[in-house]
Amino acid sequence: MSDQIDLSKKRNRIVLALDIFLGTLLFSECWPTEPMSSYFWRKQKTGWIKRVDRILGDGHCRTSYEHSMSHLFDAPEYRQMNSSNQGA
Numbered sequence: 001m002s003d004q005i006d007l008s009k010k011r012n013r014i015v016l017a018l019d020i021f022l023g024t025l026l027f028s029e030c031w032p033t034e035p036m037s038s039y040f041w042r043k044q045k046t047g048w049i050k051r052v053d054r055i056l057g058d059g060h061c062r063t064s065y066e067h068s069m070s071h072l073f074d075a076p077e078y079r080q081m082n083s084s085n086q087g088a
Contacts, residue, residue, distance in 0.1 A: 007073070016073065035073065037064035 003051040007013055016035060023036035030039040040048040049061045071079045 033073070034068055035064050037061040038068040040067035042068075 009017070019035045019037075020032065021035060023030040023039055024032045027036070027039060029043060030036065034042075036048075037052055037056070037060055038046075040052060040063055044055060055062050
């Protein structure tokens with residue numbers, strides 16, 4: 001998971017927000033907190049995975065899914081809350 005997106009940059013947050021918005025709008029099973037790449041990997045949409053990975057690099061969808069599972073798209077405070085709730 002070394003390809004972590006730098007969410008301290010406003011441009012990256014806007015791109016991520018648009019990605020999540022479009023995924024929620026276009027795909028009925030995509031959650032409103034989930035980037036499309038994560039959704040494609042979670043649902044094993046192989047055609048979409050191949051397209052996205054061809055454009056954004058091999059393994060992009062899997063990495064996006066892993067970041068979603070680790071809550072790396074969340075605000076740091078939410079990540080801390082989630083990690084402390086894991087043991088509860």
